[in-house]
Every structure is written in structure tokens, then in C-alpha cells.
Amino acid sequence: MSRILNGLSKNYVLLLIVVFGGFLIFGFSENIKGPALPRMQAELSLDELQVGVLLAFNSLGYLLACSFTGWLARKAGLKLTTALAFVSMALSGVCMFFAANYAALSGAYFLMYIGNGILEIALAILAARIFVKNTGAMMNLAHFFYGLSSTFAPLIAASLMGVQLQGSELGWRGMYMLMLALSVLPLLPGLFARYSGEEESQGERKSLKDFVRDPVAWLIVIVLSFGVVSELAVGGWLVNFLEKAYGWSGDAAARMLSAFFFCFMLARLLLGPVTDxxxxxxxxxxxxxxxxxxxxxxxxxxxxxxxxxxLAGVGIAPIYPTVMALLARRYASSADTAITFTVTLMGIASVIGNFAIGAVTDGIKHLFAGGGGMESDGLIAGLSAGYLFIGACALLCSAASVILYAMLKRRNAVL
Structure with a gap:
């Protein structure tokens, strides 16, 4: 018996390494873009709307991955699914290194978001299967590793871009290739773990049509969508805002983004038990x-x-893992379908949200300039409006959560 328990314990540890390590790499891949985007803009002569379109278009890769990952995990297994995610992310770094223009850069980002989408769904399904006790705390702990890597990602990215290599700077291209190459590391323990048999039926399995007809499921989608748009927008726009609106140096702006993710990281580490x-x-x-x-x-x-x-990172950090915990508890027998449904629709909102932030920023900038103002003042006004939109998304997340609470209370099903 002890040998069996030890075997199960070792396998559980390997799965934990895959989950925690996967989120660690995910944080790096998502949040090294903050210091890199201004350099991409300068080298490829991109305006703010093009940056918004870049992020929105590449979110389509994430959305595409979300739409088929649940099916892939059921048909091919989580081991192959997570391996595909890590390999896609590593290859995207190589493609980004050789991207010569806006179209090539968009293609490389698209591939990276394919890997990110597959990884996020796969890790969420795996976490829902193995975190059956203290679900909120464990989900937040898993996502803490995302916050941990996100805290240091901007600083590491800014430092690597300035590294001299054979007489020239490594730049954003080399930085992306090196950082995304780390994606192969969580693959190794996954090769030795057993993924089959983690899921046990705990009731009647719901189909995708059941979720489409469930108003609670749609409200959860709305809550998560507003929260994630607000969360992810910080990584893409905060450095840009601080550099152009306040005239901060790249290093100073990167430090503030790291401070956001430090608060983000601590919130996921400490507030998980509070959510339970x-x-x-x-x-x-x-x-x-x-x-x-x-x-x-x-x-x-x-x-x-x-x-x-x-400080805003304290509030936004627990949103995603808390929603994942809610899905795991409310739809225990159909967690993979619930997660696929929710995150896929959230991906659509992310595409719209990234485009909207870029459009608001660029629209206010040109509106100000058309009124006779200075171009620099117009840019500051546009960036301020864009960031106010980010804050408004978080408030809308809260408002949707109030409606969700009222609906669940009427059904005596508050979680």
C-alpha cells in the first residue's frame, strides 16, 4: 500500500510541476511584451492603432486554440496537448527573431498565442481535475506562478534587450527567442507523468448546448471577459503609457510594470484562502x-x-483563478467543457477589448489633434482615455459579478 501511495504521490508531484511550471512560462510569454512594444513600434514604424490591431489579431490565435483544445485534450490526451503548447511557444520565438516586417511579426505573435491558448486551457483542465480540495486556494496558488514570472518578466526583458552580443544589442528579437525557448522546460516532467484517469465523473455530464442555454454560464463569461481584458491590457499598455504620457525611461516604466505584477503575485499567493x-x-x-x-x-x-x-494588481489578480475555481465547483462533472466554453468566449472579448483600447487611444489622439491641439498633448489624452477604459472594464466586471451573485442566490447556489 505504501508503495502505491508513494507512486501516486510522485505522479501528483509531477503534475504539480507541469501546472506550476506551465503557468510560470505562461507569465513570461505574456508579459515580456510591455518593454518590447515601444521598440517594435520604433523599428517597424507602427502607430498606436496598429499596436492595438496587432494584439487583437494575435488574440485570434488564442481564440482559435481555445476553441479546439478541449476536444484535443479528450481525443489525444493532456500529455500531447501540453507538449504541443510548449513546442508552439518555443517555435514562435524563433519566428519572431526572423520577423522582417509587420506581417511577419503578426504571424509569429499568432503562433505564440496559439501556444498560449492551448496551454491555458490544458492547464485549467488539469488543475480542475487534481485540485479537488481547497479549490480556490489551490487555483490561486497555481496562478501565483503566473504572477511570479510576470513580476520579473518586464525587468528581464528590458535587461536582455540591452545585452551586447557580438557588437550589437540582443534587442527585442533575441530577447523573445531566448525567453520563449524556456517553454521546453516544463515539457520534461510531463513526459514522465500519467495524465490518464485523473477525471472522475461526479454527476451527469453537460453538453455544450447545455452551457449555451444556461444564463449563469453566460454571466460567468461576462465576468471573466471584463476582468481578463483589464488584466491583460496592463501588460501591453502600462509601459507605453508611462513612457509617452509621463516621459519615464524604459527601465523606470518596466519597474512600475514589475511592481504591478509584484502586487499581482502577492494577491494570488495570499488571497486564495480568502476567496474560499x-x-x-x-x-x-x-x-x-x-x-x-x-x-x-x-x-x-x-x-x-x-x-x-x-496597486490595481491586488484586485485584478484573483479574478481569473477564482472564476476557474467557481467553474470547477459548479460544473464538476463537465469542467473541461465549462472551461472551454468560458475561455473561448472570453477570447472573443479579449480580441474586441484589445482593439477597443487601441481605437480609443488613437481616436482621442486624432480628435485632439484635429481640434488644433499639439500632437504630444493629443497622444497623452489618447493614452489617458485608453487607460480609463481599462479601469472601466474592471468596474464592469464587478457589476456583472453583482448580477451573478443575485442570480445564484435566487437558486440557493451561491459559491
Whole structure:
């Protein structure tokens, strides 16, 4: 018996390494873009709308991956699915290194987001299967590793881009290739883990049509969509905002983004047990409202309130893992379908959200310039409007969570 338990324990540890290590790499791949985007803009002569379109278009890769990963995991297994994710991400770094123009860069980003989407769904399904106790705390702990790598990703990216190699800087191309090459590391323990048999039926399995007809499922999609748009937008736009609106150096702006992810990381490490105690839905209401108010206050106050950009990470960090915990508990017998349905639709919102932020920023900038203002003032006004939109998304996440709480309370099913 002890040998069997030891065997199970070792396999569980290997699966934990895959989950925690996967989120660690995921954080790097998502958040090294902050310091890199201004350099991409300068080298390829991109305006703010093109950056928004770049992020939105490449989110289509994420959306595409989300749409088939659940099916792939059921047909081919999670081992092959996670391996495909890691390999895709590593290859995208090579493609990015050789990207000569905007179209090639978009293609490389598209491939990276394919890998990111496959990885996120696969890790979420695996986590839902193995975290059957203290689900909120364990989901937040797993996503803590995303926050951990995200904290250091901007600093590492900024430092690597300045490294001299054979008389020239490594630049954003070399930085991306090196960082994404780390994607192969979590693959190794996964090759020795057993993925089959983790899922046990705990009730009648729901089909995709059942989720389409479930208003609670749609509300969860809305909650997660607003929260994730607000969360992911920080990585893409905060450095840009601080450099162009406040005239901060690239290193100083990267440090503030790292401060955001430091708060983000601590929140996922420390607030997971709190979400289990006060309830997932109530946690979503309070934390997303806090994040939105911090972001909006930071823009209104101006440069002296820049620290609030970082503090917003405390509120937005637990949103995604808490929603995953809610899905794992509410749809225990159909977690893979629930996660695929929710995250795929969230991906659509991410495409729209990235485009909307870029469009708002560029539209206000040109509107200001058309009114006779200076171009630099127009850019600042546009960036401020874009960031106010990011804060508004967090507040809308909170408002949708209030509606979700009321609906679940009427059904005596509050989680």
C-alpha cells in the first residue's frame, strides 16, 4: 500500500510541476511584451492603432486554440496537448527573431498565442481535475506562478534587450527567442507523468448546448471577459503609457510594470484562502471593484498617483483563478467543457477589448489633434482615455459579478 501511495504521490508531484511550471512560462510569454512594444513600434514604424490591431489579431490565435483544445485534450490526451503548447511557444520565438516586417511579426505573435491558448486551457483542465480540495486556494496558488514570472518578466526583458552580443544589442528579437525557448522546460516532467484517469465523473455530464442555454454560464463569461481584458491590457499598455504620457525611461516604466505584477503575485499567493472563506462570487465583486477604482484614480491624479497602477494588481489578480475555481465547483462533472466554453468566449472579448483600447487611444489622439491641439498633448489624452477604459472594464466586471451573485442566490447556489 505504501508503495502505491508513494507512486501516486510522485505522479501528483509531477503534475504539480507541469501546472506550476506551465503557468510560470505562461507569465513570461505574456508579459515580456510591455518593454518590447515601444521598440517594435520604433523599428517597424507602427502607430498606436496598429499596436492595438496587432494584439487583437494575435488574440485570434488564442481564440482559435481555445476553441479546439478541449476536444484535443479528450481525443489525444493532456500529455500531447501540453507538449504541443510548449513546442508552439518555443517555435514562435524563433519566428519572431526572423520577423522582417509587420506581417511577419503578426504571424509569429499568432503562433505564440496559439501556444498560449492551448496551454491555458490544458492547464485549467488539469488543475480542475487534481485540485479537488481547497479549490480556490489551490487555483490561486497555481496562478501565483503566473504572477511570479510576470513580476520579473518586464525587468528581464528590458535587461536582455540591452545585452551586447557580438557588437550589437540582443534587442527585442533575441530577447523573445531566448525567453520563449524556456517553454521546453516544463515539457520534461510531463513526459514522465500519467495524465490518464485523473477525471472522475461526479454527476451527469453537460453538453455544450447545455452551457449555451444556461444564463449563469453566460454571466460567468461576462465576468471573466471584463476582468481578463483589464488584466491583460496592463501588460501591453502600462509601459507605453508611462513612457509617452509621463516621459519615464524604459527601465523606470518596466519597474512600475514589475511592481504591478509584484502586487499581482502577492494577491494570488495570499488571497486564495480568502476567496474560499468569503465565497468566490463575493470575492469577484469586491476585488474587481478595487482594481477598477485604483486604475481610474491613477489616471485622474496623474504622475503622483502612478503607484495606484501597481496597486490595481491586488484586485485584478484573483479574478481569473477564482472564476476557474467557481467553474470547477459548479460544473464538476463537465469542467473541461465549462472551461472551454468560458475561455473561448472570453477570447472573443479579449480580441474586441484589445482593439477597443487601441481605437480609443488613437481616436482621442486624432480628435485632439484635429481640434488644433499639439500632437504630444493629443497622444497623452489618447493614452489617458485608453487607460480609463481599462479601469472601466474592471468596474464592469464587478457589476456583472453583482448580477451573478443575485442570480445564484435566487437558486440557493451561491459559491
Amino acid at each position: 472563506k468569503i465565497g468566490y462570487t463575493m470575492s469577484l465583486i469586491l476585488l474587481s471593484a478595487f482594481s477598477g477604482l485604483c486604475s481610474i484614480a491613477a489616471v485622474i491624479i496623474g504622475e503622483p498617483g502612478a503607484f495606484l497602477f501597481a
